[in-house]
Amino acid sequence: MTVLRRVGLFTPLAALSLAGCGLNSVPTAEEQVNAKWGDLQADYQRRSDLIPNLVATVKGYAQQEKSVLTEVTQARASATQIKLSPGDLSDPQKVSAFNDAQNRVTLSLQRLQEAYPDLKSNANFLALQDQLEGTENRINVSRRDYNEAVQAYNTRIRTFPDAIGAKIFYGAKPKVPFEAAAGAETAPSVNFNAS
Template sequence: MKLRLVAGLVCAALLSACGLNSVPTSEENAKAKWAEVQNQYQRRADLIPNLVSTVKAAGAQEKDILVQVTQARASASQVRVSDADLTDPAKVQAYERAQAGVTLSLQRLQEAYPELRSQANYATLMTQLEGTENRIGIARRDYNEAVQSYNTTIRTFPDAIGAKIFYGAKPLVPFQATTPGADTAPKVDFGT
C-alpha cells in the first residue's frame, strides 16, 4: 500500500512538472494576444469609413486614393486567421499582406493630401488613425512575445514532455513584416 502511495506521489510530481498547465496557459495567452491584434485592425477598419466620408467632402480629386483605401480595407476584411490557422505560416502571411495593403494606402492618403490636415475633422481622424497604428504595433509586439513564450515552453524541458504527449503542441507563427523594404527607413522628401 505504501509503495502505491509513493509511486502515485512520484507520478503526480513528475506530471506537475511536464507542462500540463503551462502549455495551455501559454497557448491561450498567445491566442488572446492575437485577438487583440485583430481587435486593433478592426478599430482601424471602423475608422476608415469616417475618414473616407470626411475627405470625400473635400472634392473629387481625392477619389483615386479614397478608392484605393476602401478597396484595401475591403480586401483586408476578407482575409481571416482563426486560432487554428496560427500554425500555418502561409495563412498568417496572407493576413499580414492584406493588412500591409491598408497601411500603404493610408500612407499614400497622408502623403497626397497635406493641405487637408488643416481641417479639424481630418486632423482628428488622422490622429486617431496614427494612434490605432501605434496600438496595432503594440498588439503585434505583445503577440510576438506571447508566441515566443509559448514556443519556448513547448520546446524546453520539462514542459516539452507534456506539450508533445498530452497536447501535440505545434509552434505558433509570429507576426512578421511582409511589406518589401519594411526593414529600411523610408526617405522623406518634401520636394524642397
C-alpha cells in the same frame, strides 16, 4: 497496507512528474497566445472601423482624388476578408496572407495622407488622423505582445521538460510570429508637390 502505502507515495511523484512535463503550462502559454491574438484582432478592427470615417472626411474635401480613396477602400475590404483563427496561427502561409493584407491597408493610408496635405487644416481630418496614428501604435504594441507570447509558447513546447507533455498530450505545433513587411526598413517618401 504496504501496497496502499506505495500507491500513496507514487501518486504525488506521478503528479509532480506530469506537472513538470508541461501538462498545465503548455495550454496556459497557448491561451496567452490566443488572448494576445484577440487583442491584435480588436486593434485591427478598430482601424477598420475608423477608415470609413476618414474616407468620408477626405471625400468631402478632395473629390478629384478617387484613385487614392478607392485604394484605401479596396485595401480595407481585402483585409477584412482574410480571417485568421487561433487554429491558423501555426500555418505560415495563412499568417503571411493576413499580414500582407494588413500591410496593404497601412500603405494605402500612408499614400492617402501624402496625397492630401491641404487637409491638415481640417479639424475632422486631424482628429481622425490622430485616432489612426494611435490605432497604428496600438497595433504595433499588440503585434509585439503577440510575438512575445508566441516566442514564450514556442520556447516552452521545445524545451525540456515541457516538450514531453507538449508532444505527448497536446501534439503542440509552433505558432507563427508576425514579421516586418518587405521594405519596412525604408521610410516612405513624402511629396507635397511643392516645387
